[in-house]
Structures are given as C-alpha cells and as structure tokens.
Amino acid sequence: MPRIGELVLLVSPKGKRYLRRVEPGADLHCGDGIVAMEDVMGADFGTIVRSHSGKPFRLYRPALPDLLRGIKRQTQVIYPKDIGYICMRLGVGPGRKIIESGSGSGGLTLAMSFFAGETGEIHTHEAREEFMKLCRKNLDWAGLGSNVTLYHQDIKDGFLTGDADALFLDVRDPWEYLHHIPAAVKSGAMLGFLVPTVDQVSRLLFGLEKGPYDEVEVCEVLVRGWKPVPDRLRPMDRMVAHTGFLIFARHQEQIDALDAYKYMGTRERKQESARRERLGLPPLRGETGGEAGDDFIDEPDGSCED
Structure with a gap:
C-alpha cells in the first residue's frame, strides 16, 4: 500500500494520468469525480480506487517516464x-x-x-x-x-x-x-x-x-x-x-602506435586527408608521391559513399 509522502499514479477511466503525493486530505478533484486520499492509502498498487461518483481509477506506482x-x-x-x-x-x-x-x-x-x-x-x-x-x-x-x-x-x-x-x-x-x-x-x-x-x-x-x-x-x-x-x-x-x-x-589521447593499424580504404583516405588539411597537419604518405603500400589500404567495401 502507498506510504505517507509517496508519489502515486492514478489513471482515470479515459486514460488521463494524475500524479499525486500521498498526504491526508490531498484528494484528487477531476472531471470523473473526487478520489479520496483515504481510499488511496487503503488500496494496493495495481488495484482500483473509485471516485465519489463510482468511476474506477487504476492505482499504480509511478515509473520513471x-x-x-x-x-x-x-x-x-x-x-x-x-x-x-x-x-x-x-x-x-x-x-x-x-x-x-x-x-x-x-x-x-x-x-x-x-x-x-x-x-x-x-x-x-x-x-x-x-x-x-x-x-x-x-x-x-x-x-x-x-x-x-x-x-x-x-x-x-x-x-x-x-x-x-x-x-x-x-x-x-x-x-x-x-x-x-x-x-x-x-x-x-x-x-x-x-x-x-x-x-x-x-x-x-x-x-x-x-x-x-x-x-x-x-x-x-x-x-x-x-x-x-x-x-x-x-x-x-x-x-x-x-x-x-x-x-x-x-x-582519448593520441596514440601514435595505433595509426599504422588504422583501416585506410579509399573513403577513409579522403576523409583523413581532408582532416589533416583542416588541421594543418602533414599530408598522408602516398598523397605526395610516397611509396605504394606506405599506408594500410584494404579493398573497397562496395559502398558508394565518399
């Protein structure tokens, strides 16, 4: 059963949701009637509490949402x-x-x-x-x-x-x-x-x-x-x-030892070259006449992205 000071969720027959704190006299007044807090305090979560007009309200423990x-x-x-x-x-x-x-x-x-x-x-x-x-x-x-x-x-x-x-x-x-x-x-x-x-x-x-x-x-x-x-x-x-x-x-601080093992397909080479140009870094080896195979280049993956 709800404890004094605890938040409870009351759901009306039409699905409207009301969050209320359990306090004596803190009755819920809405279009479907008055739900007495005394009745809420005497009910179990997952059961029904009725308003003064007989409308059923579901009583739940509130979830995070x-x-x-x-x-x-x-x-x-x-x-x-x-x-x-x-x-x-x-x-x-x-x-x-x-x-x-x-x-x-x-x-x-x-x-x-x-x-x-x-x-x-x-x-x-x-x-x-x-x-x-x-x-x-x-x-x-x-x-x-x-x-x-x-x-x-x-x-x-x-x-x-x-x-x-x-x-x-x-x-x-x-x-x-x-x-x-x-x-x-x-x-x-x-x-x-x-x-x-x-x-x-x-x-x-x-x-x-x-x-x-x-x-x-x-x-x-x-x-x-x-x-x-x-x-x-x-x-x-x-x-x-x-x-x-x-x-x-x-x-992550730069770890130079990892650079030699990075995947460098055609797309990745273009992206890395552009990044280096933006940052004012030296170009990739091979971009300015370096030996073929200086960088690890795998076969294209079939993607049309560039």
Whole structure:
C-alpha cells in the first residue's frame, strides 16, 4: 500500500494520468469525480480506487517516464527516448561518477540520479541560479537526488569537480568548452552532447577532431508507435521524431602506435586527408608521391559513399 509522502499514479477511466503525493486530505478533484486520499492509502498498487461518483481509477506506482512527465518546466527538457540512450552510452550506474552541464529543469539529472543508485554520483552544473533551484526542487519532488551535487557555475570557467567516468553537455555551444573536459574526466571516459541543429553538430565535430577525442558517433533517436490491435496492426498516425542530435565521443589521447593499424580504404583516405588539411597537419604518405603500400589500404567495401 502507498506510504505517507509517496508519489502515486492514478489513471482515470479515459486514460488521463494524475500524479499525486500521498498526504491526508490531498484528494484528487477531476472531471470523473473526487478520489479520496483515504481510499488511496487503503488500496494496493495495481488495484482500483473509485471516485465519489463510482468511476474506477487504476492505482499504480509511478515509473520513471511518469516522473519525467510530471516535473515543473522552465526549459525544454530532454525526451525519455533520448535519455535512455544517453544513460546507456555514458554508462550511468552504481559506482559511476557523471558530470553534467546544463541542468535546466532537471529531467536528465533526475533520470541519471535514478540509474546511479546509492553509490553513484551525479555532478551537475548550471549557469542560471533559477534553473539550478528548479532542478533541485524537481529532484526533491520525485524523491531522488541524494546522489546529486548541484553547482551554480558557468562552465566557461571550467568544471568544479574531476576524475569523472563520463560527462554530458546540454549547452548551446559545446565546442567552446571542449578544452575544459580533459581535466574533468578520466582517460577513456565517455562524453555526450545534445544539440538541435546540423550547423551546431558540424561545429562540434570540427572541435572534437582537434582532440584529444576519438570514437565519435552522431545519431538521433526516433520512436514510432504502433496501434496495439491484433487484427489491424499498423503504425500510429504520428511519431516522436527529431528532438535533437546526440553526439558521443571518448576522451582519448593520441596514440601514435595505433595509426599504422588504422583501416585506410579509399573513403577513409579522403576523409583523413581532408582532416589533416583542416588541421594543418602533414599530408598522408602516398598523397605526395610516397611509396605504394606506405599506408594500410584494404579493398573497397562496395559502398558508394565518399
């Protein structure tokens, strides 16, 4: 049964969802009647509680997506579909130390706190004090955040902690802060970034290729629901499509001994030559008359990309 102070989810006959905290007298008033909190406190999760008009409400323990939908917002929040992949790629979990910047309303912070558990650490930086306070308020409301440290800090001056296992930036111009990252994370740490537009992605990629970063990935997460009708199964008319670009990389100092073993097909040679030209590095051997076979060149993979 629900405990005093606990959040519960009540779902109306029409499917409308209400998050309420269990407190004496905190009855739910809605179009389907009044649900007495006394009745909620006496029911088990997964059962039915009826309103004063006899309408049945399902009583559930809120899941993480319910908490994310229920937070107070003053900023655009990261969608659950993106949060799941972010937490997986960064390895958020028990015993891990994660640095975040751009706390905003605290949606991602809340989720990372949930996954990190009692032994994980989340250190989140926010330049605007009102957002930092809102983030803390949302964490307290959800009953999470004991493993979260909030800093009122503009990261143009660097991060206020270090030795992190992973780092995530949700800021407008993440390329401006790349030089602060090596001092804040362990060697080999996973890094993540969220930006909404392609020009921001390009500027970030230009910054990452200067190092010390490797294993760069750019993606977006799209979710298309299907109508759960067995004899008429088909996609929903609408879907949650582009909400932002996710960029991941690994903090990695250059290891010259690995260069000789890199795959260098035709496409890779073109990309590496362009990168070297942008960075003002010497051209690849073979590009200026070097001996054939100076670089490892495999057979083309059949791709038409260049």
